[in-house]
Amino acid sequence: MSDFVEQCRREWKRLGVPDPVAEEMAADLATDLGEAAAEGMSAEALLGSSVFDPRSFAASWAAERGVIPVPPTRGRARRRPLVLVGFTVLAAITLVVAAALLVTGEPRLTVVASRTTHARVLPPPAGPPVPTGPSQTVLHTSASAPVEWILLIIALVALGFAAWLWSNWSSDSRPPSAGAAA
Amino acid sequence: MAAAGPQRRTELLRGVLDLCLLAVMAEGPAYGYEMTKRLRDRGLAIVGEGSIYPLLGRLERDGLVETYRAASDGGPPRKYYRPSSAGRLALALGVSEWRAARDAVDAVLAPVKTEVAS
Numbered sequence: 001m002s003d004f005v006e007q008c009r010r011e012w013k014r015l016g017v018p019d020p021v022a023e024e025m026a027a028d029l030a031t032d033l034g035e036a037a038a039e040g041m042s043a044e045a046l047l048g049s050s051v052f053d054p055r056s057f058a059a060s061w062a063a064e065r066g067v068i069p070v071p072p073t074r075g076r077a078r079r080r081p082l083v084l085v086g087f088t089v090l091a092a093i094t095l096v097v098a099a100a101l102l103v104t105g106e107p108r109l110t111v112v113a114s115r116t117t118h119a120r121v122l123p124p125p126a127g128p129p130v131p132t133g134p135s136q137t138v139l140h141t142s143a144s145a146p147v148e149w150i151l152l153i154i155a156l157v158a159l160g161f162a163a164w165l166w167s168n169w170s171s172d173s174r175p176p177s178a179g180a181a182a
Numbered sequence: 183m184a185a186a187g188p189q190r191r192t193e194l195l196r197g198v199l200d201l202c203l204l205a206v207m208a209e210g211p212a213y214g215y216e217m218t219k220r221l222r223d224r225g226l227a228i229v230g231e232g233s234i235y236p237l238l239g240r241l242e243r244d245g246l247v248e249t250y251r252a253a254s255d256g257g258p259p260r261k262y263y264r265p266s267s268a269g270r271l272a273l274a275l276g277v278s279e280w281r282a283a284r285d286a287v288d289a290v291l292a293p294v295k296t297e298v299a300s
Contacts, residue, residue: 024261025235027258028213028214028260028261029214029235031215031257031258031260032213032214032215032218035215035257036215036218041218045218045222045227045228046215046218046228046233047228047233047235048228048233050233057233057235057236060236061235061236061239062239063236064236064237064239064240064243065236065239065240065242065243066239066243
């Protein structure tokens with residue numbers, strides 16, 4: 001049965017159970033199994049069918065004790081990628097649009113703060129035409145920031161965030177589901 | 183389709199094993215294997231996935247048990263469990279719920295003849 005305890009110990013280490021807690025659980029388990037064997041009780045009588053699946057047993061014990069996060073339910077595990085997929089696709093589309101705008105240069109989008117002044121339009125005086133200035137003056141005060149670049153930066157940041165979320169999700173879903181012991 | 187015998191027994195035990203553990207440790211502090219023996223002495227064997235260790239972990243996390251380490255009959259130090267005040271309250275409430283559920287199920291199942299034709 002020391003092999004069973006060793007497999008549990010390895011699983012706890014893999015799951016990130018703090019060493020003192022893992023040592024305590026392993027010692028308790030080993031002592032109980034030893035006493036049971038000395039009294040003629042099988043490991044299965046002590047552990048039930050968990051004796052055939054030490055990894056699930058170890059994960060379940062650690063999760064129930066609260067020393068590792070409880071594995072997400074199947075429903076949550078399904079919903080999360082859908083949200084992630086949507087977010088990632090949106091970020092990718094934004095990136096493509098921004099890149100296309102940058103490459104083609106059309107349309108030229110700028111964020112413009114404009115101020116327009118209109119000169120009074122007077123009817124031309126009678127007699128020979130007299131040269132005058134423009135009848136209408138439009139002033140653009142342009143403090144422009146190219147939208148393409150803003151979109152590109154937003155898309156890149158969003159894609160980076162999406163990559164981080166994906167890596168977190170895959171590591172969360174990696175451990176085997178904890179057996180529903182007891 | 184109805185669950186087979188061992189599977190049904192596992193499912194029935196799953197809902198009350200925490201109460202059973204609190205009950206046997208209320209008789210006196212006990213470590214894991216000792217609790218298994220007390221349960222077996224009353225005819226309640228661990229079946230299916232019903233290991234007590236994850237359940238003891240949950241009781242500890244929920245503050246329903248207190249633990250301490252002590253040597254057992256000259257042997258290595260063991261982790262002893264006993265109900266906390268919250269655990270004793272949970273046991274009393276749980277036993278009431280169990281009895282009510284048992285009586286209701288008995289009322290439904292009592293008329294059923296249990297002889298099985300061979």
